[in-house]
Amino acid sequence: MSAIEAAAVTEHAHHQDDHVVVAMEHLEKSFGDNHVLRGIDLVLKKGENLVLLGKSGTGKSVLIKCVVGLVDCDEGNLFLFGQNVADLDEKKLMDIRKKIGFLFQSSALYDSMTVRENLEFPLNRQQQPIPKEEMESLVREALQNVGLAEAIDKTPLELSGGMRKRLGLARTLILKPEIMLYDEPTAGLDPITSKEISNLILEVQQTYGTSSIIITHDIDCARRTANRIIIMKDGVCVAEGSYADLKKSADEWIRSFFE
Amino acid sequence: MQQSQEERGPLENGSPKEKQRIIRRIVSQLTPHQSQNSHLEGDIAPKGLPEAIPVSRMGAFFLKVSSLTIFTLRFFKEVFRPPYEFHELAKQSFLIGYKSFPLVGITGFIIGLVLTIQSRPTLAKFGAEAWLPAMVAVSIIREIGPAITALIFAGKVGSGIGAELASMNVTEQIDAMQVSGTNPFKYLVVTRVLSATLMLPILVILSDAIGLFGSYVAVNLNGHVSAYLYFSQIFQSLEYKDLLPAFVKTFFFGFAVGIIGCYEGYNANKGTEGVGKAANAAVVFASLMVFIIDMIAVQITSLFQN
Numbered sequence A: 001m002s003a004i005e006a007a008a009v010t011e012h013a014h015h016q017d018d019h020v021v022v023a024m025e026h027l028e029k030s031f032g033d034n035h036v037l038r039g040i041d042l043v044l045k046k047g048e049n050l051v052l053l054g055k056s057g058t059g060k061s062v063l064i065k066c067v068v069g070l071v072d073c074d075e076g077n078l079f080l081f082g083q084n085v086a087d088l089d090e091k092k093l094m095d096i097r098k099k100i101g102f103l104f105q106s107s108a109l110y111d112s113m114t115v116r117e118n119l120e121f122p123l124n125r126q127q128q129p130i131p132k133e134e135m136e137s138l139v140r141e142a143l144q145n146v147g148l149a150e151a152i153d154k155t156p157l158e159l160s161g162g163m164r165k166r167l168g169l170a171r172t173l174i175l176k177p178e179i180m181l182y183d184e185p186t187a188g189l190d191p192i193t194s195k196e197i198s199n200l201i202l203e204v205q206q207t208y209g210t211s212s213i214i215i216t217h218d219i220d221c222a223r224r225t226a227n228r229i230i231i232m233k234d235g236v237c238v239a240e241g242s243y244a245d246l247k248k249s250a251d252e253w254i255r256s257f258f259e
Numbered sequence B: 001m002q003q004s005q006e007e008r009g010p011l012e013n014g015s016p017k018e019k020q021r022i023i024r025r026i027v028s029q030l031t032p033h034q035s036q037n038s039h040l041e042g043d044i045a046p047k048g049l050p051e052a053i054p055v056s057r058m059g060a061f062f063l064k065v066s067s068l069t070i071f072t073l074r075f076f077k078e079v080f081r082p083p084y085e086f087h088e089l090a091k092q093s094f095l096i097g098y099k100s101f102p103l104v105g106i107t108g109f110i111i112g113l114v115l116t117i118q119s120r121p122t123l124a125k126f127g128a129e130a131w132l133p134a135m136v137a138v139s140i141i142r143e144i145g146p147a148i149t150a151l152i153f154a155g156k157v158g159s160g161i162g163a164e165l166a167s168m169n170v171t172e173q174i175d176a177m178q179v180s181g182t183n184p185f186k187y188l189v190v191t192r193v194l195s196a197t198l199m200l201p202i203l204v205i206l207s208d209a210i211g212l213f214g215s216y217v218a219v220n221l222n223g224h225v226s227a228y229l230y231f232s233q234i235f236q237s238l239e240y241k242d243l244l245p246a247f248v249k250t251f252f253f254g255f256a257v258g259i260i261g262c263y264e265g266y267n268a269n270k271g272t273e274g275v276g277k278a279a280n281a282a283v284v285f286a287s288l289m290v291f292i293i294d295m296i297a298v299q300i301t302s303l304f305q306n
């Protein structure tokens, strides 16, 4: 664990670094007397897939919601693309957040819209309007990428769980975000679909150079996608390393994630 | 961020959604806490607040009213600020107005019919049957049309908005909008409140007209009266001062239904039972608000007319 502490110390110098897209300094968050995040230090480097492991309820979802501003943290600093979020005004923050994609644990599809409209929604919200033909081709391409081309006129309620996940992914990826936050992308899916999703995450990283934080309980997904793994426990990061390193960690609790 | 948050306090600094959460948390902390205390204090030492349970309910009520006020102020802040969601506004107006029309129309017709049939014997007793059209017209246009239509509107549109926004909230669709760079308050709340405010007056006018037609049908059940005679009698009896206040108050009714539906939905508890609760609370609270506004409107108009 001393290695992690050393890493935490060097992180402070790193947040201005070009290669760091997200840096957290001692983030804390409580809900009432439920102290969820108790001082998180974490950096996400450009182009890497960072997998976040941890028991249910340790605050993984809360952590990435802090990054997109769905949750305001109580203490600590958050740097996005080297800028301290606290120093930015609302408009600048909005511009930065548009570069961040978020895949919700629950997919969060717009049930009142069709699949096509779900994908058009983020496109319609851009500063400059996108011409119709371009929009159409973007939508088709996004659906093709996740293998949902024939579902374009269905509504989300007609889709299976795995299809919903993939549609959620397509909707997030359509804006080509520079940072992707995946909240349990493979939860509740069969092994084959999980593998497809993991491969998709890798593909996104390779084609767009996206930096990602991936929360997962699926150790196979972690193995396939991770460049680096961080393990959270009781609101702090307790271990960090590559898949191979952590798998043969001295700590039995950490090893137990990989069994 | 953290320092300034400390300085200004979470209520001024946090995002509006966070503010609502804080208020909700305060409510949830106040309510059970105080009632627990009241049990103890009632038995052991009845010092402090003598009626702790009613006070905590009152406290919860005032907190709700104040958070609704914050919500309303936020509406006025956002409504004038670009970008404007015209497309969504048009869509919602169509849904809210057009979809409510059949219900409002049927109710209006029946009210006109029934009111006429019910009033006839009483007027006949005083030999004042000739006043029937005028009396019915005045009561429909001044009071019954706006009030009944607003209540139906609260039942249909208020609950619809409440349930829709609550389920969007539960399934994180509102969060998803925010993440994709849309202001969900503007996109969802502002458009729906504006649509409700603009559509209800139109529905009331239609309902009044249909109600008068229903009344004409009822008059004709007891022998033929020419439509020309009937309606000219009505228009002679109606004055500008009947129409204007009745029309103006419908905007307030519509606004109340819209804002309360949105408030309940937008702040619904996570979980499926939150959806039902939001829809229910929206109807109850909006209907009550319609009556309160109506009462205030009557006071104001009578003040000016005397």
Ligand SMILES: Nc1ncnc2c1ncn2[C@@H]1O[C@H](COP(=O)(O)OP(=O)(O)OP(=O)(O)O)[C@@H](O)[C@H]1O
Residues within 6 Å of the ligand: A031, A034, A036, A054, A055, A056, A057, A058, A059, A060, A061, A062, A063, A105
């Ligand atoms: N909006 C909220 N209000 C109050 N408490 C919350 C809220 N969101 C999360 N929590 C609490 O924060 C804690 C962490 O929740 P979180 O969703 O981050 O867990 P998680 O690590 O993502 O778990 P899982 O793996 O099951 O998704 C939980 O105890 C939860 O009750």
Ligand SMILES: [Mg+2]
Residues within 6 Å of the ligand: A060, A061, A062, A105, A183
């Ligand atoms: Mg989670």
